[in-house]
Amino acid sequence: MEIIQFFKDLEPVVEQVFNFLESRLGRLILSIGILMLATTINRLMHWRLLRDTGSKLPQTGNVRATWVRRKNIVWVSALLLILALWSGQITGFLISLAAIGGALLIVSKEFILCLWGALIISLNKSLKIGSTIEVGEFTGQLVNMGFVTFELAEIGPSKKQTGRLLSLPNSLVFTQAMKNLSVYGSYGIHLIDFNFDKSVKIQAAESLALRLADEAGKHWIEEAERHFSAVERDNFVDLPKARPEVFWASVDEKCLRMTLRFACPLNKRGQLEKSIVKRFWVEYSEQGQPLEEITEEPNQQGKASTMS
Incomplete structure (x- = not known):
């Protein structure tokens, strides 16, 4: 009976907490908390991968691929949670922008192409972290894939790495031929x-x-x-x-x-x-x-x- 009474007494407090979280300030705090949690999880995963590899530094192979895949999963999950929190406001905002949607589409064309390019690169099973690829005049080893850009450890004309890191927009997959030089392995x-x-x-x-x-x-x-x-x-x-x-x-x-x-x-x-x-x-x-x-x-x- 004491436990039941405790939960009854706790009910108003819980309602107040939920009411606060439904407010804009509450959703803002939750959004910040989700971003901090995602950052913490990524740091913990990075630390664990470093620990698992022992004294060896992470290479552009399975370890690097695992790290990039897990990092992207965490950030996508965090983004979906934040979008769910603000879904009501976002829906109203999108409706209010319907009149100028065409103009926004033209302005954000490059950004949309980058997002689509990221999806295409992610779905390409033969393209993975550590692959040697050639895009236009650039050649390098794929070391990172993001929502807007992908990164290559540049390989020069001598077929050796130059020590430079190239950050290229994902939209290049629509305008440049992408050659995977390591599609059949080593x-x-x-x-x-x-x-x-x-x-x-x-x-x-x-x-x-x-x-x-x-x-x-x-x-x-x-x-x-x-x-x-x-x-x-x-x-x-x-x-x-x-x-x-x-x-x-x-x-x-x-x-x-x-x-x-x-x-x-x-x-x-x-x-x-x-x-x-x-x-x-x-x-x-x-x-x-x-x-x-x-x-x-x-x-x-x-x-x-x-x-x-």
């Missing part, structure tokens, strides 16, 4: 272009390029072949061969282009390209082909691209 197909005069010794150049690529890939070529076979089986796609191949094309009446294609780990592209290009020109010139006969165009020598 191995990819790398291309190196060599330009020659028409008098080039085709067989000698081709044999030398294949030999250098074989020597460079002898430690991982078998593993890359098994990896590509597994990807083909699991994704129902046909991938290029992992072993080195050479293709020839005519650039103009004076120039031939030889393209060397081979499989390699994505994180070794720059190092391998530098080594192969340097050794190729040194050994090719030693075979009796004068360097003066080799046509070199600016930014064409050793030009490379990657397909994964």
